[in-house]
Amino acid sequence: MGRISRIWRVGLAVLPMAAVAVLGAAPPASAQRGPSIVVRDGVTQPVFGYADAIRERLFVTSTFDSDSDGQRDIIAFDVMRPKATADGLKVPVIMDASPYYSTVCRGNESECKADLDGDGLLDRWPLFYDNYFVPRGYAVILLDMVGTNNSTGCPTTNGTPDNLSAKQAIDWLNGRNVARNAAGQVVRADWHNGRTGMIGKSYDGSLAMATAVTGVKGLTTIVPISGPAEYYDYTRSNGVITRGNSYVSSLANTVTNPARRDYCKPVRDALGAADGDETGDYSAFWSERSYVKNVDKIKSSVLLYHGLNDDNVRPDHFSKFWYALAEHKVPRKLWLSQEGHVDPFDSRRTVWVDTLHRWFDFWLHQVRNGIMDEPRVDLERSADVWETHADWPIPGTRETEVFLQPGTGGAGGLDLAPVREASTETFADDPAQRQDAMINNPDTVQPNRLAYLSEPLRAPLHISGTPVVELRAAADKTDTNFGAILVDYGTAERVAHRASGEGIITLATEDCWGENSPTDNGCYKQTQKRVATADLELVTKGILDAQNRKSIRTASPLVPGKLYDFDFPLLPEDYVFQPGHRIGVIIVGSYPQYSSQADPNRATIDLALKNSRIVLPIVGGTRAAHAAGL
Template sequence: MPIPARRTHRLWGMFAAAVTAALLAVLVAPTAHAASAPRASEPVYSYENAVRESVWVDTRLDGDGDGRTDRVAVDIVRPHEPAAQGRKIPVIMDASPYYSCCGRGNESQKKTYDANGNVVQMPLFYDNYFVPRGYAFVAVDLAGTNRSDGCVDIGGPSDIQSAKAVVDWLNGRAKGYTTRTGTARAKASWSNGRTGMIGKSYDGTIANGVAATGVEGLKTIVPIGGISSWYDYYFQQGAALFGSGPDGLANGVESPEARARCAAVQKHLVDGAPRTGDRTALWQERDYVKDARKVRASVFVVHGMQDLNVRAKHFGQWWDALAKNGVDRKIWLSQTGHVDPFDYRRGAWVDTLHRWFDHELLGYDNGIDREPTADIERTPDHWTTDRVWPPAATATTALRPAEGSAAGVGTLGLEPGRGTETFTDDPALAETDWAAQIDASTPGKAGFISRPLGKDLRLSGSSKVTVTATPTTTSAHLSAVLVDLGPATVRDYTGAGEGITTLPDRSCWGASTTGDSACFKNTRTATADVNSTVFSRGWADLGTYANPDKGRPLTPGKSYTLTLSLAASDHVVPKGHRLALIVAGTDKGLIVPASTRPTLTLDLARTVARVPVVGGAAAFAAATSGSGVAAAYAYAADGLSTFRQDRPVPGGSTR
């Protein structure tokens, strides 16, 4: 369903007048015959003459234990004209730990400053594009980074409070200062308090976390590839996803000053995040999903369905929790990896983001709340829309594996499972290796395949796979993946650009100044031809069979039942292809191997994949029956539009 229009929109009278060469907008009362509201903010303010200032906001925390509360640095660019006219403006904010250590965007831009410490370059296009349209752009250095006090604590209270305190300051509830250590106060008298947070990766994660506090004044967030639970970034049900913990990331983003004084916080990150994969109190306070009921802001989720850094489970569980709590929301899902939509769908993205902020922060009735909720990339650069997501006709469908022919290839269908399958964990094999050998019995995996499809079959949402397995050793890791078997051209998400190639030419998105260009390198789609596509995946330590939060040793020869959560996705398995479920051990490059190399025997009568099929079990039966009945389950009834190419969007000029 469309996002509810729950806000009262202000009606503005408009007329055009040549007041200066900059064409400032003048507000007047509507006449009886010409009452109209603005549909879009226009670039009528001077970017070159914008106010550029820095403020340090008191977080009311003392993370580094130096006896005084930490202040975080806030760099601001805002048009000077509204304040001169006595009008207040909304804020777009990106709170990040990366402004000095690592950079933002496809070109790794960092903040730069002049000799007096005034900001010259803000990374990305947000300031260049939105400040001339009447917004302030605010870039916050998280605690312990760049010019801020305190310590980095990887999504914990200090990180979240760093950004929340700035929202409070913009709404007159927190103290700000003109310097890092001085007493001269700074007030956001130019702000109307209405704030929207945006950012990719860690930045989008902070937006999620701040929204989960329910802070007043935060009207919308746009998390791009954001984390929703830090435990699920480093582990999945006891299985380690990376070789190091949060202390490694903290050390990478902290300023030299913070690194010298934050040993206690670093030790807490090590001690509180044991490599056993047990869920501790540290992870509990970094879980934003559990606090979705507090979210007041609308949420525009953007994620790559093949993101193998911030994996797709993050957007799925966050989206489901927001839906459960009635949060206004919108979603874009691409075929890319960890990529910003500015770099894979630039024109449409800038246009959509512009309209989203105009609606959420300026109150413009531009219709975006009545448009489809979801945009989904089906094939490279071809997108479809859904009125609601997942579609209303989606139903959890139990697919069961069974022993196959003498060749040892198992089957996947609606009938009860039967028999057993055995495999040995081989950490040298990845999910692509398993899929490439799906039609043969190999020792490193157990594979189960549906009949060839007589029509397209769409899976939309999150899946769960329950397995009953008997190990030969005291520890074991399990992987489960869903695979589309058939030839396709996909975005090359495993390549260096994770689905894009960066070009030398540039396009411009907003106004530029000396030192802060609005022109960014263009990209093109990077594709790969494949014979199989893994589109959903999940992992777990079998030792968490009794408690997903804590592992325990296994008894060799004893059977254990465990449910793995697979990442959310939206994938159409085309007519003529087959759907496969693969269960195996270590997924090379995606999880860390267990301490042993077990052989596991699956009891197929007690193993099942519960997948979100559009049309439910009837649609699966029709697609695999080869009969004409399949025509009864046309996707149009489920809210899926036809393929469409993106239309050109004004605003980008190539040079």
């Protein structure tokens, strides 16, 4: 521990609630004495300075001890707020809590925090939030997650200390914790209006969700961008390990400052010992890293963003969180794009900044701008072509059974009725088979996959939601994997999300969002969609460890030769198959481009077609499927 962090351990008292505004109690701007925000055309205006904004670095003592050194960890965060807050202006907070500010860094241009003159205050602030929102009457906090940058302790990769890091600062903002500056002086948030919003992409997005599900008072809204909501699903899928052994401890190492990595090795070793890599099963370790199960505790609204083709934080993270938000009637909006792991600032910049501005104005400044009266969902149908919908899955969606049909020398078929006679098709698990080999040439018989194709469609067929594969099969080993892929066979121009850049191209030109200081500007490189014409599109996919067919918590070995039901979801999608295209369902054993570990069993699998199907969430249900020619 450093000298400063040690002196804070003594004599910390909780500030009285009177030290800050209570959530919801801030008077409207027009009733404030002294400086106030200015609202014009339904949004706050940039009437405050940026170069002269107040900048602070503060530290709070946490409620946890991640490194087990007998002392509670210190959480550091940087604050920027309008100068007018020193004269009575009350403002809300926009917070981005992150583990990345000194290692991986943030945004498409990998911006790090930077103290250029060594005075202990930031001169360069990553991302545009400070440049844009501080002049409009907001404070911005960039918080260092436990064990990263200026915070003490050690990262636990979405464990409890990570999850509670941002809560420590929100408690300070609302008078329930003490913050000190580097000199050890107590600093009060007497400028705060009681409302805080959190935002962030990927890990930062997960920290926003993690904070919200604590139910902390004072967190008014969150904007998670492509964040893991179930960390089990980030490293596993239905019992199959999808990222390498010890991934959790490896990521903890990545986000730790190099000078502290040796110190934090015992914490990483404990993570590696508890993660269950030997089985891939769900356990208490993963339950600690689940935010979906605690959605009922959320008191904030949610603006959720995800790329439908994100193969890093896969789309089942947004869908499970979204379904839970709907169940508990949490105020919410959703954006779904065609890109991969891309921030909306780099996908639909102008509209996103406008939406974010109005969202924060409504929830944090209580500006009545009608944003919650607008359609709940924005969805990108094709490159830069967006639609709005009342909800997601799109209203009118019905789960529709589509049955696998036997082939006659080539691919099998798809039909709304099951086969009448018992029929079995056989394939061999090949742990080395690549994804392109699985989905290319669907009419060609291959020994390591089964392919089922519809006839060319007569009308568009729209799926919206989570497809489920239901297979009846037997294997000649006590274990095997199953993989399923839904494919659109038809030539079209599409967002090239599988190429470099995850669907975008970064240009040399810049545009600017907000005000500047001598050391920090709000200018960022522009982007454009990467598109390509292709003969097919991998629409969605899923995998299952056969031993986890009953539960992801417990493995049940197979009896060789015995038929079992294997039901598992594919990743959620919203996709329109066009007329003339064919729908393909590919069934495999191992799926090495989805799983990080080769399946050693090399089982031979018999698929009983009479009881095997894919359940598609079709907009319009069976009637729409018939109209399309299924």
